[in-house]
Amino acid sequence: MVLRIHSWGAKQLSYAGRLTLVKTVLSQLHCYWARIYLIPKGVIHKVDSICRNYLWSGKVWLLSRYSTQKTYHYLVAIRDKISWVPLVWNRVCLLKVNFITWLYARNRLLTKIRLLNVRVVSDGVCCICAATQESHDHIYFDCHFRSHFLELVKQWLEVSWSFHSLDNILRRRFKSLLQKQILMANFACLVYLIWMSRNTAKHDSSVPRPAKILQQLQHMIKFRLQVIGSEVSILRSRNWLIARGLIAC
Ligand SMILES: [Zn+2]
Structure with missing residues (x-):
């Protein structure tokens, strides 16, 4: 799932584009495996987290939890503080x-x-x-x-x-x-x-x-x-x- 996201060149896609990919590709990936294996709850949460991060920020944060602050800073590209x-x-x-x-x-x-x-x-x-x-x-x-x-x-x-x-x-x-x-x-x-x-x-x-x-x-x-x-x-x-x-x- 992560490799897929990286291969899409995520940052160039619009929100609508990312939403389409999440609905049609990412969410289907774990549905496929869920038919064969019993997937632990923790993994489902992780998958949700990856989809959510990707949808809102176009990025994958594997090591940290989803952060509204980080997403906001990423989206608005916070610049250096203005002196005045x-x-x-x-x-x-x-x-x-x-x-x-x-x-x-x-x-x-x-x-x-x-x-x-x-x-x-x-x-x-x-x-x-x-x-x-x-x-x-x-x-x-x-x-x-x-x-x-x-x-x-x-x-x-x-x-x-x-x-x-x-x-x-x-x-x-x-x-x-x-x-x-x-x-x-x-x-x-x-x-x-x-x-x-x-x-x-x-x-x-x-x-x-x-x-x-x-x-x-x-x-x-x-x-x-x-x-x-x-x-x-x-x-x-x-x-x-x-x-x-x-x-x-
Ligand atoms: Zn004057």
């Missing part, structure tokens, strides 16, 4: 913030240059500065609005390092988990608020002031701190939080 996942999908931020950050990380935001390519808009000029084409890189790296806003955020947080890359943030060492969560949340909120400012500029023809956006960001972080911060973690980072106005003295 903990930064993008965390409980520190609201879901709407996570979603925009996810689109940002995947370079999937519907910028004007992308809309122009599918002829949804007639020009691809940046909604905020109107100086050049509105690409993903322009909004998040070159646009003066982003630079101004980022400077304000860095002054507020008293950090000198760049928010340029997600890896840059993830590699850093933080004094406490809460500080790490807050700085990660800041990055996500930064991405979200820049995108929202861009949308305001596009739809309302007015660009929000970076100082006002900073207030929004501080408000968002304060609100989330109430949700995620335990008494112990807040106490541990008390001075750091007070210095940034996130908690009262």
Whole structure:
């Protein structure tokens, strides 16, 4: 039975193809021998296991029992972990913030240059500065609005390092988990608020002031701190939080 499966080049067959082979060939093999010999229950279970493994995964696992986890990993071909996942999908931020950050990380935001390519808009000029084409890189790296806003955020947080890359943030060492969560949340909120400012500029023809956006960001972080911060973690980072106005003295 196992040799048959190997000879079929199992991985190339579709689920329907494997089902047909199991019904017409594999299940008939042991039925044939069952007419001649009394087959022990353990062997029947083993045969069932081989058929089941083959049907769901296209493979034969002789030494181990059927595992849903192994089958799932085999079917979806789990790839290496993506570095930005903990930064993008965390409980520190609201879901709407996570979603925009996810689109940002995947370079999937519907910028004007992308809309122009599918002829949804007639020009691809940046909604905020109107100086050049509105690409993903322009909004998040070159646009003066982003630079101004980022400077304000860095002054507020008293950090000198760049928010340029997600890896840059993830590699850093933080004094406490809460500080790490807050700085990660800041990055996500930064991405979200820049995108929202861009949308305001596009739809309302007015660009929000970076100082006002900073207030929004501080408000968002304060609100989330109430949700995620335990008494112990807040106490541990008390001075750091007070210095940034996130908690009262
Ligand atoms: Zn711009």
